[in-house]
Amino acid sequence: MRTPGQLRLRDLALPCALALGAAACDGKTKTPALSHTEDVVRSSPVPPENASRLGIISELVQVREFTAARAPSLGVLRAGSRVARSPEPVSRGGCSEGWYAVRPRGFVCVGVEATLDLNHPTLAAMALQPSIDAQLPYTYARTRGETPLFERVPGPGQEDAVREVGKLRRHAGMAVVGSWKAKDPSGAEARLALLTDGHFVRASDLEAARASDFVGVELGKDRDLPVAFVVKRGVRSFRLNGSDAEKGDLVEYHSKLPLSGRFRSLASIKYWAFAQAGEEVWVRHQDVTVVQKRTAFPDFVKDDLRWLDLSVSTGTLVAYEGKRAVFTTLVSVARELPDSAAGDTQPASDGPRPIPLGTVTVKQKDLTFVGKDPAGFGEAFEVLDAPWALELSSGQLIHGAYWHDRFGIEHGAGSFELSPADAARVFRFVGPELPSGWHAAATAAGQGTPVVIRK
Numbered sequence: 110m111r112t113p114g115q116l117r118l119r120d121l122a123l124p125c126a127l128a129l130g131a132a133a134c135d136g137k138t139k140t141p142a143l144s145h146t147e148d149v150v151r152s153s154p155v156p157p158e159n160a161s162r163l164g165i166i167s168e169l170v171q172v173r174e175f176t177a178a179r180a181p182s183l184g185v186l187r188a189g190s191r192v193a194r195s196p197e198p199v200s201r202g203g204c205s206e207g208w209y210a211v212r213p214r215g216f217v218c219v220g221v222e223a224t225l226d227l228n229h230p231t232l233a234a235m236a237l238q239p240s241i242d243a244q245l246p247y248t249y250a251r252t253r254g255e256t257p258l259f260e261r262v263p264g265p266g267q268e269d270a271v272r273e274v275g276k277l278r279r280h281a282g283m284a285v286v287g288s289w290k291a292k293d294p295s296g297a298e299a300r301l302a303l304l305t306d307g308h309f310v311r312a313s314d315l316e317a318a319r320a321s322d323f324v325g326v327e328l329g330k331d332r333d334l335p336v337a338f339v340v341k342r343g344v345r346s347f348r349l350n351g352s353d354a355e356k357g358d359l360v361e362y363h364s365k366l367p368l369s370g371r372f373r374s375l376a377s378i379k380y381w382a383f384a385q386a387g388e389e390v391w392v393r394h395q396d397v398t399v400v401q402k403r404t405a406f407p408d409f410v411k412d413d414l415r416w417l418d419l420s421v422s423t424g425t426l427v428a429y430e431g432k433r434a435v436f437t438t439l440v441s442v443a444r445e446l447p448d449s450a451a452g453d454t455q456p457a458s459d460g461p462r463p464i465p466l467g468t469v470t471v472k473q474k475d476l477t478f479v480g481k482d483p484a485g486f487g488e489a490f491e492v493l494d495a496p497w498a499l500e501l502s503s504g505q506l507i508h509g510a511y512w513h514d515r516f517g518i519e520h521g522a523g524s525f526e527l528s529p530a531d532a533a534r535v536f537r538f539v540g541p542e543l544p545s546g547w548h549a550a551a552t553a554a555g556q557g558t559p560v561v562i563r564k
Contacts, residue, residue: 148202151175153195153210158545160193163209166231167222168307172215172547176200176208183215185475185549187305189235189286191227192217192546213544234303235287239476241543244529245496246476247284249511250302250315252490254279259293259301259309271301271309282318282512283310283493284477305479305494320511323363323528325426325438337366337381337397338439340424340517344397346390347380349373354380357390363439363516366392368399398517400425400437407468409559415538416559417507419525421464424517426527428538436534439517441510441526443487464523465503466564470557471539473500475549478508487522488512495524497532499539501560508532 151174165186173180176199186192198207198219205220217223224232239246255278259271270292287303293311301309326336339360346357354375360366369389371382379394403418410416410432418427421442428436442464478498483491495508506524509532513520516528527535539558541550552558 148200149176150200150208150216153199153216155214156193156195156210156212158193158212160212161196161225162191162227162546163194163211163217163219163223163225164227164229164232165190165192165222166224166229168305169548170217170222172211172217173208174215176202176204176216176218178203178218180216182551184473184544184547184551186217186223186546187476187548188231188307189238190546190548191232192544194225234289237286239548241476241537244533245318245320245509245511246533247286247305247494247496249318249320249494249496250283250285251318251512252277252279252281252310253314253316256281256310256314257293259291260307261291261309274308277310278490280489280512281483281491281493284496285315288312305477318511321514321516321528322530323439323514323516324530325436325528325534326365327436328434332367334402334427334434334437335368335370335381335399336437337368337383337392337399338425338517339364339366339392339396340398340439341396344392346385346392349375349380349391352376354378354391358385360392360396363514366397398423398425398439400427402434403427403432406432407559407561409468414559415540416561417535417539418561418563419507420563421466422564424519426525426531426535428535436538438527438531438534440507441513441516441518441520443519443521443523464562466562467503469501469503469505469560469562471499471552471560472502472557473549473551474498474536474539474541474543475500476543477548478506481506485522486524487520496529497527497536499536499560502557503562507535507560 165188168188170186171182172184174183193212195210199210200208204218208216208218211217255276257273258275258277260274262270262272273294284305285302286305289301289303291301293299300312302312302315303309339362342362344360346360348355348357366383369382373380380391382389382391413430416429424440424442426438426440427434475498477494477496479494483493486492498506498508509529510526511529541552543550
């Protein structure tokens with residue numbers, strides 16, 4: 110039996126008629142051939158927003174830069190998506206039912222992976238569409254205990270049956286994109302939750318994920334750096350009288366303190382001043398994480414260029430427009446980068462290595478990231494989806510974590526983890542814009558948002 114870590118998107122568990130369409134189930138559909146050079150179309154009028162739509166019926170479909178199966182990807186559409194299309198195919202080269210232009214750019218092959226039939230069963234099954242304006246793009250759930258993972262039983266007469274293909278541990282996290290009634294291996298009818306990779310879990314074995322409500326600090330004319338975050342419990346404020354420090358009230362975990370910039374040292378202990386209920390009080394430097402103003406900037410910074418400044422030693426992130434800080438928050442950073450996370454610029458090694466420092470760029474934005482090993486997030490349970498994911502040129506991710514509340518504390522396994530609300534804020538801040546109906550958007554060469562990773 111396969112373990113969840115061995116499952117791949119090719120193991121799509123939707124019924125055949127849902128995943129591939131009826132023609133594919135009877136063996137009549139052929140794999141699209143490579144595009145013929147004479148049929149390649151590189152540009153086409155952009156379909157209007159109110160144009161007819163095509164629907165995606167395969168788990169992940171690439172939007173191609175031009176009408177060829179091996180053309181560069183501009184982004185990704187997920188099963189259930191509907192996007193505006195051209196009224197007729199712009200090319201038929203290497204595509205069973207023709208290439209259609211989609212809004213706002215690129216081309217999709219209609220046939221095995223996409224359909225013009227908006228009543229297709231897959232589009233009905235994957236009815237829960239993402240919300241790009243919410244704290245989380247999908248409904249996220251966690252398992253109550255060890256739980257079977259199911260896929261549909263292939264073959265005639267098995268349309269409403271599933272079989273077990275693995276186990277998920279207690280607290281495993283996932284996005285739920287639909288539901289289906291089917292017979293489990295015992296023959297009993299069960300309500301199943303449909304996951305983004307096409308597998309199923311009993312809905313009764315799931316509970317709603319209780320994500321952290323922590324949010325960072327918006328910066329502007331009314332609030333600026335420095336800002337202090339409280340990243341441990343039991344922290345107290347102080348009142349300073351001469352050479353004495355008198356303990357004050359407890360300061361809540363994950364509080365955001367608007368520092369005045371004033372600080373004092375008493376008996377080798379440094380204190381920062383902030384306003385509380387109209388009174389100046391103090392907090393010990395050792396009890397907080399302080400984000401200070403930058404005095405020097407990278408050479409690439411100019412005008413209103415958007416970029417991210419990420420400190421692995423303090424566990425903080427600042428979003429900038431040029432030299433103006435517009436947002437700051439806490440980030441969980443791993444101590445080491447697993448060898449399996451080696452990216453484009455890093456050769457494989459014999460084991461974990463320090464988090465690489467330097468300037469990288471955002472290569473792609475994904476509403477929820479499912480390409481990582483579910484056991485690769487450094488947790489004692491599987492994580493099948495990571496929301497608001499930014500894929501970096503270093504091979505790492507910046508993403509939301511709905512399964513813990515340890516932001517600003519060393520945590521995870523190589524990625525940079527934000528609270529869901531902060532991840533959504535950063536996701537919308539960086540380019541490129543995610544078009545309506547798209548699951549992921551790739552960055553044009555040389556245009557990725559810079560991310561400075563430093564100590």
